[in-house]
Amino acid sequence: MTSLSIRGVAKAYGATPVLRGVDLEVPAKSITAILGPSGCGKTTLLRIIAGFTDPDGGVVKFGDQTVYGAGRSVPPQRRRVGYVPQEGALFPHLDVAANISFGLSRSRSRRAERIHELLSLVGLDAAMGARFPHELSGGQQQRVALARALAPSPAVVLLDEPFSSLDAGLREGTGRAVVHALRATGATALLVTHDQSEALSLSDQVAVMRQGRLAQTDRPLALYRSPVDVGVATFVGGAILLPATVRGLTARCALGDVAVAEGSAEGLGQVLVRPEQLEILPEGATGGVPARVAEVSFYGHDAAVHLDLLPHGPRVVARIVGMDAPPPATLVSVMARGRATVYATSPA
Template structure:
């Protein structure tokens, strides 16, 4: 597979800028998750890369070959990009096998070139080749769409929110099958999504598009632990934001004197704590009298099976409300008195 290089990519519609000078690199064999809220420009960027739209400025190289540049717009069919749309978009009048080979030369279509191999690659039995798309589940149709995208051995695979129409259980199963297939081929791929958990679980790297600008590209772990803005912190998972004061390499806030993950200038800040960092102690717990723990009352519990979201009101200072996340079997009851402490390092942002 190939590498992708984007430099200064711009696009406007009716005079309204949608993409502002995007710079992005995707190394060979990498699955990049392109994450952003609705209206951030994700779909526009995908359409520019696929050649469905013309860029207003900037350049795109795929495996060292320019496909977008000054007075250059290589047509979609000449870019060797595999494209998986949101709902598979299989041809209902063709069999699964005929769908897979649809984009191949005539001789390979007749020979059903690599159909059994590609079906196995995406986790489907070879005899599915004779079925009609209507006989498959939504997740199976998405796997066939991926097999069709991989059939011509493309230089790059683009996935446009391919799991958004699936129910939760089928979405997880299909994600795993698609990720395994891409890894088995060593494919370079870009997954466009607004689903944070999808981006964090599938992407080797995650690039965040925000109001048409690329604001952070990082590993999933770095993006989650060290988001560059407080807005991004709240978008990529839940975030508890509290006022604090930085002194040297620590920050003081209503949850205690906490270590910082990265250095920041002295003074007033907003402290970001992830809910799962907040530990709850009951009366019977050994550390209930720990001086680093703070009194709180449970005001609400949202039980979600394997875990639970807990809303708490601090019993000191301004009686701030915070949210914790605990294992489901440890969820407390509304009205219960607990003590809180924070595990690990926290991130801080200069106060605006």
């Protein structure tokens, strides 16, 4: 299979820059998520890779084949990309089998077999082949759209917010089915999304996009653990940011002394603690700081406990196992476990 490489891709619509020099490497057979808020340019990047739009500059390579560069552009029909748009966009005048075989050459023998194979790959029944798009549910449409994209064995598969129109229950199941199918075919995939849990759970690598630039590209765990800046930190998950004084391997902040990594900036700064790093202990427990429970959001499997640190705040959120959540107004002791990440104090 093929890796995907993007260098210095820039694009503007009129005077408005949308992409300001994007560099990205997607290793072969891996799934990379591009995570960003709406309007950050991620769909434009996808359309450029697919060849629907040309950038103003930069290079796009599939393996060692340059598909865009130095003013030369390979048309989309010769790029061998699989494209799964938002809401599927199945051809309304064709049934499921015809949709899936759309990209297969007419002479291809084993056509029916291939359709069958793809349907089962995306977890659909073979009987679905005769249905029309309007007879399918949203999740089924999305699976058919993926089967259609995978049918010609594309070099690269591009998925543009494929699950955003599905409801939450369906989203997770469809997401996993899609990832299984992608892994089974060994495709190199790029998934665009604005949902951080989708990005973190489905991909091997996450690229956070902000105002036309990639702020950080990393493995999901590394990204979550060591975001490059406060913006990325708050975008990829819940974050507690506290002013701190760093000395050696310890930062002193409202949560007491918290461990930090070696080589962290000394002196005044800011520390990032994730809500699930907080542990709630009985009142007066050693090593903790006193706090009062202000509010509890109970989700079942877990709970968000809003705590007012005593005596003068601030308020922080702890994420703990649902059944362990104390009732509001309880006096407790809070302790941060694990390491915090240090940032130089920003003017804000």
